Structures are given as structure tokens and as C-alpha cells.
Amino acid sequence: MTVHRCAMPECPREATGIFCPDHYVQLEPSQAKWLVRWEIKLARCEDEGTKQHMREQLHGYTQEAVRAIKSAEATALMEGMRR
Numbered sequence: 028m029t030v031h032r033c034a035m036p037e038c039p040r041e042a043t044g045i046f047c048p049d050h051y052v053q054l055e056p057s058q059a060k061w062l063v064r065w066e067i068k069l070a071r072c073e074d075e076g077t078k079q080h081m082r083e084q085l086h087g088y089t090q091e092a093v094r095a096i097k098s099a100e101a102t103a104l105m106e107g108m109r110r
């Protein structure tokens with residue numbers, strides 16, 4: 028089995044899905060659920076062509092989630108500085 032890294036750029040941790048547990052909890056619950064659903068769909072799919080297409084879509088959703096975490100981190104940082 029290959030080690031699957033967290034989808035967050037610069038995160039060296041091992042992922043338990045798409046993200047490592049630390050980044051996974053930073054996702055919006057609806058987004059986390061959506062990604063898990065896609066992973067399950069992908070794992071159950073047996074057609075290689077469909078699978079490839081689903082992988083590309085999941086990649087797009089993952090990038091969206093990465094951006095969401097980054098903007099949440101930036102907001103938290105700015106709030107921290109204001110105090």
C-alpha cells in the first residue's frame with residue numbers, strides 16, 4: 028500500500044481519506060460529507076472510464092475544499108491579530 032498524503036499542500040501528514048484528521052475537521056460538515064460520499068461512489072465503481080471521470084470531479088471538489096480551509100485559516104489568523 029502506498030502512503031496517501033493529505034490533500035492540503037505542504038501538509039506532511041498521512042491522510043485517512045482525502046485529508047489528514049486535522050484538516051478533515053476543518054472542513055464544513057456538508058463539504059466533508061460530500062467528499063466522503065464521492066470517495067465511496069468511486070470505490071464502488073467498476074467501470075474504468077467512469078472511474079477516471081469521477082476521479083477528476085473529486086479532484087475538483089478537493090481543490091475547492093483546500094481553498095475553503097485556507098480562507099478559514101486566514102480569517103482565524105486575522106481574528107487572532109485583532110485581539
Ligand SMILES: [Zn+2]
Pocket residue numbers: 033034035038039040046047048049050
Ligand atoms: Zn493535513
